[in-house]
Amino acid sequence: SVNIMLFFRLFFLSSDCVILLGAFLTDINLGIYTARLDLGRAIYSTSERLAIRYHSFEHVRFKDFIRGLVDANLTPHPTGPRPSPPRPREFLPAAVNAPVTIARLFERVNEYLDDHSIVIADVGNALFGASDLLIRHRTEFLGPAYYASMGFAVPAALGAQLGRPDLRPLVIVGDGAFQMTGMELGTIARFGLNPVVIVLNNAGYGTERHIHDGPFNDVAPWQYHRLPEIFGTGRAFLVKTEQELDHALDEATRHKSSFCLLDVHLDPLDKSAALGRLAERLSKKI
Structure with missing residues (x-):
């Protein structure tokens, strides 16, 4: 598609x-x-x-x-040419105050992933953007692609890490989805799990804005980076620039004793490349 x-x-x-x-x-x-x-x-x-x-x-x-x-012991055909994705480029933050974009966020996430990661993406920009990630040979990936169940990612991280404690979840979730089920971070904190949660804070339902925009796409402006104050554990980072993003993921890599949350502020109309491709086709039908 x-x-x-x-x-x-x-x-x-x-x-x-x-x-x-x-x-x-x-x-x-x-x-x-x-x-x-x-x-x-x-x-x-x-x-x-x-x-x-x-x-x-x-x-x-x-x-x-x-x-x-x-x-059946089928005879395999000779392997033909296969496409290979472009290798991730080294992430170098732009100007000091360069705002974070979806594209640059996923470039930095590509650099963060390793064989001990499990990517868990919620619906919308989180899932569409994650579809272009370079998943390593042993990197796992979970997403609600079939039924677009909003609010999947944070509870899924709980189950994934309890089932595979050798892997560290990297959760990518929109602010609208997080407001549905993000409080499962409390259970995650209770069991001492340590996912890295990236909240795409674009002030609403970003995917819907590109289909039919209106005030019904807005959500309440939560201060996600202050959630550790509620749970009494965890680390959180307010991220508005590329340098802050780079620093936050470096710190999250080192901090493994509890969950880490990145409250990443994005332009409400910013979109991933995959969502852009889909929106372009949809705009011709609606």
């Missing part, structure tokens, strides 16, 4: 056989149906159905289909 970079999209759509395993074809992961997926060249298997080209096969369990593929 238009959510992903052009060279990946062309590689995907030009394949003679697309195998979709457990991927539900919903409006979000099809870029509001901008993906031109030819099901005549697809094998589509989920917990709900199995289809090969346009033929559907009933009562085939997903795990049985996967086991059958493994046991």
Whole structure:
């Protein structure tokens, strides 16, 4: 879909056989149906159905289909050329008072990630922007891409770190989503977990502003960076400039005894590259 970079999209759509395993074809992961997926060249298997080209096969369990593929001992084709994303550039803060933008934020996050990270993205700019992150071989990624469940990320960080204590969650969440479920930080603090939470503070529902703007997209101006005062633990940073962002992530990397929260102030109309691609296509339909 238009959510992903052009060279990946062309590689995907030009394949003679697309195998979709457990991927539900919903409006979000099809870029509001901008993906031109030819099901005549697809094998589509989920917990709900199995289809090969346009033929559907009933009562085939997903795990049985996967086991059958493994046991079939299929002869692999020679590996052809594959697209590779551009390597992250070294992040160097611009002028002293240069304001943070979505694009520069994700450039810095790219530099922060390592094999011990698990990225957890909420919906909207958080998810669209994270789709362009370079996820390392062992970096995990969680996002509510199928059903766009707003408020997913902070509670998901709690479950993810309890389930995988060897990984440190990097949570990317909008201010609107955080106001729904962000108080789960209290439970995170109670259990001594240490995610790094980046709140995209753009004063409202940023994705909606690019579709249909109005005062209904505004949210209350919380002081997210003062939450450690409420919980009695944790570190927080008020981030308005690139230098402050760079410093905050450096400090968060070193501080591992509790959660860290970055209250990142952004222009209300700023958007990620992926959201820009989607909004451009949507604007032609609305």
